[in-house]
Amino acid sequence: MGVNFKMVAITLQGLEEVLSNELKQLGAQDVKAGVRMVEFVGDEGFMYKANLYLRTAIRILKPIIKFKVKNEDDLYKNLLKIRWEKYLDVRGTFATKGTNQFSGITSNTHYLALKTKDAIADYFKAKYDARPDVDIKHPDLKVNVHIDRYGFCTVSLDSSGDSLHKRGYRMNTNLAPINEVLAAGLVLLSGYTGEQNFIDPMCGSATILIEAAMVACNIPANINRKEFAFEKWKDYDENLFFAIQDSLIKKIRDPQCKIMGFDKAPSAVRKANENIASANLEEFIGVHHINFFNSKKEVFGPTTILFNPPYGERLKLDDIEGFYKSIGDTLKHNYHNSTAWFITSDIEALKHVGLRTSRRIAIKNSDLDCKFVKYDIYEGSKKASKNDY
Missing domain, CATH: 3.40.50.150 (Vaccinia Virus protein VP39)
Structure with missing residues (x-):
């Protein structure tokens, strides 16, 4: 068994309890439903399994740190303290996404993503005199920053990449297709x-x-997906991923x-x-x-x-x-x-x-x-x- 850690599964409003039940049936621990999200605990293998199997999750986030912020400068300074080389190579690529509910920081999500991008780039520049590149479509690392209404900032790694509703099977759609x-x-x-x-x-x-x-x-919901974001992570265990995929396929x-x-x-x-x-x-x-x-x-x-x-x-x-x-x-x-x-x-x-x-x-x-x-x-x-x- 690997080391357990907290994860967050994002979902659509109204599906929180359904996703909670899915997670419990899959073997997740400490399952707690929120608004458009469900927290749970599992190991690396369970993170792979959750991405492959869950039907009502949009993405699976792995929080790496949480801290309190007062303003934009505070956010920037705290982001600089993270040891980003643990997650990203200086020659790698990354993308950032931000959501904010705190009145002390501008609510512009694009600004929050830019602030996070600057902090990561400046961290590498100061330490290695080089910066990783930004790649919006296929980054090696996708960083998610969420600030709640009380000013608590959670920095997470997005293990899914593209939204998990993109199963990979839909070739053609009519008007107003359902997600x-x-x-x-x-x-x-x-x-x-x-x-x-x-x-x-x-x-x-x-x-x-x-x-x-x-x-x-x-059948696992995302068995037809071509890639998940975690496949580009520095600690990705390919053998473990294929073992979990095979175990799910055997249950079809x-x-x-x-x-x-x-x-x-x-x-x-x-x-x-x-x-x-x-x-x-x-x-x-x-x-x-x-x-x-x-x-x-x-x-x-x-x-x-x-x-x-x-x-x-x-x-x-x-x-x-x-x-x-x-x-x-x-x-x-x-x-x-x-x-x-x-x-x-x-x-x-x-x-x-x-x-x-x-x-x-x-x-x-x-x-x-x-x-x-x-x-x-x-x-x-x-x-x-x-x-x-």
Whole structure:
């Protein structure tokens, strides 16, 4: 076992508890959820595993120091005290990112990143009479500086690099594609484990379908990623990384259910199939050129329906109320013995579905305040009353 240290997993607002559960199931210690983040403890191998496996993490940060600051000069002086050669070679490359909630320092995140860059460059210049280069796209080291509202500054190394929502499988998208981390979060929030059939009746470019299939097959979320930032770190253990990757691959299983998607647009079906092929999931997911409103449940047994229908801000619809009424009518008449979930920012339109919600979860989709709603569909599903809203 390696030495344990604290890490922070960044996530989307509304997915903190889902990510906490993922971390606990993966074996993390001291898991504590915050706002858009979850703290946890693990060793180097667990950091590799977290990046490879977690479905609802955007990035994994490794804090290296925390100190109190009063102003910009204070920040600069404290950054100069860090022994940067432990993490970066003088001939290497680096990038910086800053976030700030403290009133004593300018809230401009670009300024904070520049201040951090200057301190690192000046440290090397003073010690080695040479400076590492800045590389925004593929740095050897990505440094994250966060100052909270009380003036405590945490300096972290970003172990992920590009956001972990960039799984590596999505080749083509339609208008308003859903973020992969959000799609995975919705699948996990719905309680789907792969033991039921799964349908996305408005599947677009198949992101929700792919994330659901990866849950059903226990495929690590980022198995298709080309690189992680930690692979360029000075202490990167390649043998350990591949051993952990192999152990995760051995736990992949065949799903015991049908996973399928519909879309009324031939172009969407084509893009969906291209993305599914890119994710190597063709044998597990079927996509059909079908208008959901003309469809009915044709699979036997309990079924989870999960979709991201168009709503006002995402895609324009001429008759949003009629559209949502058709969703409710189709579910009620044609999808008995199913659990239906969908996400929307159009709370008014929800009233026209005409079914009673059994759960409503607040969640963000980009900068939109949304509701993720659940309908239990059985024969004689109850009509909603005004009190249900």
